[in-house]
Amino acid sequence: MSDREIDQQLVERVQRGDKQAFGLLVSKYQRKLSRLLSRMIRDPAEVEDVAQEAFIKAYRALPSFRGESAFYTWLYRIGINTAKNYLVSQGRRAPTTTEIEAEDAEQYESGELLRDNDTPERLLQTRQIGETVNQAMEALPEELRTAIVLREIEGLSYDEIAAAMNCPIGTVRSRIFRAREAIAERLKPMLDIAPDKRW
Amino acid sequence: MTNEQLSEWIDDELDAAGCAQVVNGLVRQSAQRETCSLYWLIGDCLRGEAPSGKDLTGAILAALADEPTVLAPVARAPRVESSRWLPIAAAVAGVAVAAWMGLSLWSAPLQEAPATIAQQQSVTSDNIAVASAAVPGEPLPDDQRYLMAHQASAMGTPMAGVAQYIRSVNIEQVDRR
Numbered sequence: 001m002s003d004r005e006i007d008q009q010l011v012e013r014v015q016r017g018d019k020q021a022f023g024l025l026v027s028k029y030q031r032k033l034s035r036l037l038s039r040m041i042r043d044p045a046e047v048e049d050v051a052q053e054a055f056i057k058a059y060r061a062l063p064s065f066r067g068e069s070a071f072y073t074w075l076y077r078i079g080i081n082t083a084k085n086y087l088v089s090q091g092r093r094a095p096t097t098t099e100i101e102a103e104d105a106e107q108y109e110s111g112e113l114l115r116d117n118d119t120p121e122r123l124l125q126t127r128q129i130g131e132t133v134n135q136a137m138e139a140l141p142e143e144l145r146t147a148i149v150l151r152e153i154e155g156l157s158y159d160e161i162a163a164a165m166n167c168p169i170g171t172v173r174s175r176i177f178r179a180r181e182a183i184a185e186r187l188k189p190m191l192d193i194a195p196d197k198r199w
Numbered sequence: 200m201t202n203e204q205l206s207e208w209i210d211d212e213l214d215a216a217g218c219a220q221v222v223n224g225l226v227r228q229s230a231q232r233e234t235c236s237l238y239w240l241i242g243d244c245l246r247g248e249a250p251s252g253k254d255l256t257g258a259i260l261a262a263l264a265d266e267p268t269v270l271a272p273v274a275r276a277p278r279v280e281s282s283r284w285l286p287i288a289a290a291v292a293g294v295a296v297a298a299w300m301g302l303s304l305w306s307a308p309l310q311e312a313p314a315t316i317a318q319q320q321s322v323t324s325d326n327i328a329v330a331s332a333a334v335p336g337e338p339l340p341d342d343q344r345y346l347m348a349h350q351a352s353a354m355g356t357p358m359a360g361v362a363q364y365i366r367s368v369n370i371e372q373v374d375r376r
Binding site: 001002003005006009010013014015016017018019020021022023024026027028030031032034035048051052055056059060062063129130133137148149151152153157158173174176177180181183184187188191 | 202203206207208210211212213214215218219222225226232234235236237238239240241242243244245246248253254255256258259260262263264266268269270
């Protein structure tokens with residue numbers, strides 16, 4: 001199943017009244033949406049508020065979502081409109097649509113603006129997460145590192161990775177999973193969430 | 200659901216049945232959702248989408264707790280391949296039924312032996328002759344009047360009932376003149 005089909009499956013679950021499925025969509029797209037919003041709003045706290053508002057608006061509007069466009073494109077449009085309304089309400093100029101287009105959201109470079117304006121605590125956590133991931137990647141065996149890089153950075157399918165690495169597709173599946181597990185083991189202590197804060 | 204399946208699901212490498220299984224597991228198990236979030240976070244970090252601030256998921260779901268639950272009509276399921284042929288099959292069946300009925304109507308008189316038809320025709324002619332002969336000065340018997348009145352609707356031919364309309368048209372034309 002494609003990414004779009006998976007999102008559509010989650011959307012349909014939300015439309016049937018499953019809020020946890022919406023939590024999965026939030027978990028999946030919150031960073032991308034925040035990165036998009038950070039190009040319009042410099043203050044990270046405001047970005048968070050606007051992102052949260054955008055997700056809540058999206059939830060309310062989900063009954064009218066029929067899947068004509070991809071969920072993330074639809075969500076980004078809501079995000080941009082929410083950010084514009086927010087800026088107007090604050091008496092600030094909102095960027096024109098030519099400056100930021102929802103369809104181009106995937107193309108944006110990393111959120112430099114956001115990092116420039118982060119609080120020291122957040123900067124530290126961001127840096128720590130980044131460093132931990134990098135260290136975990138360096139510690140990975142070569143074949144695991146190559147497999148996950150080809151998947152996550154190059155965006156290759158398992159078939160393409162199998163061809164590139166000259167190994168069966170089952171091996172690719174296993175290598176990518178083991179790489180993720182190894183990195184996740186290092187990240188878990190940093191992101192340990194209190195049981196009452198879990199969703 | 201295993202974490203390996205979850206990893207496959209994130210990479211869009213699972214089939215529909217596997218996806219449904221993973222999604223069912225995710226909505227039920229908090230631990231699986233955390234693992235999933237972690238896998239997404241790893242991917243975002245590797246692509247340079249640095250994590251910023253806190254995880255919004257918990258806060259958003261808490262905010263949505265007071266919201267009325269979204270209930271929308273379920274989107275139409277994609278048509279299965281076989282349903283594409285149903286209209287064609289229905290059309291063919293319709294044509295076949297119409298053809299069968301037409302044939303049975305047309306062939307019913309023909310199935311009878313020519314001699315029988317000739318006999319019937321002669322009998323009908325005789326009756327008409329008798330009826331005609333009986334006409335002058337005397338009213339027809341009830342049964343014959345009924346038959347005369349409903350002659351156009353009689354099942355004598357497959358075109359029964361049509362003749363009266365033809366006659367009506369002729370009458371209209373006569374009236375116009």
